[in-house]
Amino acid sequence: MKSTKFTPASKLSKAEIDRKWWEVGDFFRRNSLWMLMYCTGCCAIELPPAMTSAYDMERLGMGPMATPRQADILLVSGYLSLKTLRRLIYTYEQMSEPRYVVALGSCPINGGIYHDSHAVINKLDQYIPVDVYVAGCMPNTESVMNGFVDLMDQIKRKTAVGWKKYHENNAWYKENQKTSLGEVVVHDEFHE
């Protein structure tokens, strides 16, 4: 009787074994993505149809998550005021790695219709790394779903490396945060 045991043709090196394990890890990672939804703006209205029976996001293994420590994706939907951005950076830094950022709508790309507002930032990727942008004001639900599929593809091809960039260029990100926000620590009567 032929053995069902898998025997590789040649002995694998340690690097190859590590790579295989990462591939296995990435398979599970991209098929169980939990989202922390930072719904600040109007694009959040695209999420109910994406999650319910129309597009049923859960068949991709995606679901909402309540806390940053257990979430994989930080979903930024809509405009970000300075006040929100400060909390968003807090949230992003609390998430465990690997972590991915998906930005919905034109506001995180270039400010959108709020590009001339005194309180709204114009480029999100100055402050935290963004893996996938979904363009549109608002993006329709198909493109939102397409954005998530793109993210899965990026994880498979190992190009969703925003969280690594945040480590490598941390000084640059911190300086940008400080230039626009001042000190990033929150000082107000509710936090002291």
Add this chain to the structure above:
Amino acid sequence: MTNSMNNIEFVNDLVKGTVEVVKSEVIDKFQVSFEIKKNEVHLLLTKLKSAGWIQLSYLSAIDWLEENKFELIYILMNWEKPVYIQVRTKIDRENPVMDSILPIFGGAKYYEREAHEFFGIAFPGNPDYEKQLILEGWDDIPPLRKDFDPKAYSDKKFPQRDYPQDYSVKDPKESKQAKREARKQRAESLRGGKKQ
């Protein structure tokens, strides 16, 4: 007192018997506005509160740049006689000071802080009015004043996204605008032909 027109007459008599009204307007059958002098606001608000207008629904400010005035609007609501009363008063824009109405309406505390933050109006009598409420680390003139330019502030403070040249359509031959105009003109010429 179920008839709302009666209510408005009642309010008119009450206010005109108490203070000197500069301008008054009946907005609709549930809302009436009175413009009065700055130093009579507290008197009128006290009177209205004792007459049943116990709820301060809103306190806001308007910047009249050309008149060089700020206008403060106090909106009161009575749950027995359903009429909103707007009490309006104009204050100096250069040195905007208005005594706090905190002893009359405790709920004005946060409205006054907001007005101070967005317009720079001082409210002596309110212990917290200078505390930061909404804007964090603000470094310019109050943002809802008409002489504040949000676009210039945004350009100065936040980095803008640069787009590569080849993504913007600048070739007049490819202009969608011109094509659209031509299409519109042709459509109009056809329509004109049909009419005759």
